[in-house]
Amino acid sequence: MRSDAQQNRERVLAAARAEFTAHGAGASLNKVAQRAGVGAGTLYRHFPSAQALLVAIIAEDVAALCAHGRGLLGDPDPVRAVHTWLRAVAVHATAMRGLVATESLAGAGSTLADCHDEISAVGAALLDRAGSPDRVDDVLTVVNAIAWASERAPGEPGRLDRLLGLVTRGLRLG
Structure with missing residues (x-):
C-alpha cells in the first residue's frame, strides 16, 4: 500500500x-x-461498509492487545504479567462494548472469531506460564463481567483492580 x-x-x-x-x-x-x-x-x-470499518477497528485493537500480552510473556513475574494483561483485556472489553454491541456486526463472525481465538491463545500462554490450570475462556468471561460491572460503578474507580485482584488470587497463580 x-x-x-x-x-x-x-x-x-x-x-x-x-x-x-x-x-x-x-x-x-x-x-x-x-x-x-x-x-x-x-x-x-x-x-x-460500516461493518468492514468496525471489524477493522476491533481487529486493530485486538492485535495491539495481543502484542502487549506476548510482550508480557517475558516479564520475570508471571503472576504480575497475568494481572497486567487481564487488566488490559478488561479495558479493551469496556472500550469495545459499544462497538461490538452494534447490530451491524451480524455477518462478521469469522473475523471476530479469529480475534477471540487470538486473545484466547495469548491468555492461555500467560496463564500456563503462571502455573494456572484454569481454562482461559472461563477467565476471559469473568474479566468481561468485571469490566461490565466496573462500568456500572463509575464512582468507584478502584473497583476494576479490586475485582481483578480477586480473580488472580482465586486462580492460585504461581
Whole structure:
C-alpha cells in the first residue's frame, strides 16, 4: 500500500473510532470521512461498509492487545504479567462494548472469531506460564463481567483492580 493510502486508512480508522464511540451504530460514514479529511470514495475504497470499518477497528485493537500480552510473556513475574494483561483485556472489553454491541456486526463472525481465538491463545500462554490450570475462556468471561460491572460503578474507580485482584488470587497463580 502506498504511504499516502496507508495514512488515509489510518486517519479513517481514527475518525471512525471517534464517531462510533460518540454515536454507536448510528455513526455517519460521511462524518467519518469528513473527520478524517478524506472523500467518501476514499473511505469506501478502504472500507466498503460500516461493518468492514468496525471489524477493522476491533481487529486493530485486538492485535495491539495481543502484542502487549506476548510482550508480557517475558516479564520475570508471571503472576504480575497475568494481572497486567487481564487488566488490559478488561479495558479493551469496556472500550469495545459499544462497538461490538452494534447490530451491524451480524455477518462478521469469522473475523471476530479469529480475534477471540487470538486473545484466547495469548491468555492461555500467560496463564500456563503462571502455573494456572484454569481454562482461559472461563477467565476471559469473568474479566468481561468485571469490566461490565466496573462500568456500572463509575464512582468507584478502584473497583476494576479490586475485582481483578480477586480473580488472580482465586486462580492460585504461581
